[in-house]
Amino acid sequence: MPDCLFCKITDNQIPSATVYEDDTVVAFRDVNPQAPLHVLVVPRAHVATLNDLQPEHDALVGAMFRVAAQIAREHGYAERGYRTVFNCNREAGQTVFHIHLHLLAGRGLAWPPG
Numbered sequence: 732m733p734d735c736l737f738c739k740i741t742d743n744q745i746p747s748a749t750v751y752e753d754d755t756v757v758a759f760r761d762v763n764p765q766a767p768l769h770v771l772v773v774p775r776a777h778v779a780t781l782n783d784l785q786p787e788h789d790a791l792v793g794a795m796f797r798v799a800a801q802i803a804r805e806h807g808y809a810e811r812g813y814r815t816v817f818n819c820n821r822e823a824g825q826t827v828f829h830i831h832l833h834l835l836a837g838r839g840l841a842w843p844p845g
């Protein structure tokens with residue numbers, strides 16, 4: 732296992748503002764929020780990028796989206812709207828190489844994204 736920041740957070744070795752956790756995923760507030768609600772949904776299993784996904788991860792990725800929708804709903808954004816984003820590799824802005832689903836809500840979000 733590489734020295735991985737998000738492995739340490741999901742393993743409680745580094746503290747985070749956790750909003751949800753179960754056996755599969757942990758969701759916590761982004762340290763550098765880009766919207767009033769900015770949560771990262773992170774699998775406990777280490778997968779570096781979307782390019783590393785295997786068929787065995789299909790249920791895991793589905794769970795990540797389901798949890799993001801649940802958190803958005805619990806914070807009152809289900810009807811207003813929200814965005815979910817995976818960044819993959821350098822040109823997309825991925826800086827932590829352990830997949831994570833960004834959940835952004837609480838302001839108008841431009842399209843196309845920057």
Ligand code: DGP
Pocket residue numbers: 736747748759760761762763771817818824825826827828
């Ligand atoms: P990305 O650029 O898609 O790899 O997103 C990584 C996000 O992780 C970025 O928005 C900032 C956030 N982040 C980096 N380090 C930490 C940390 O130590 N704690 C928390 N809560 N978020 C972090």
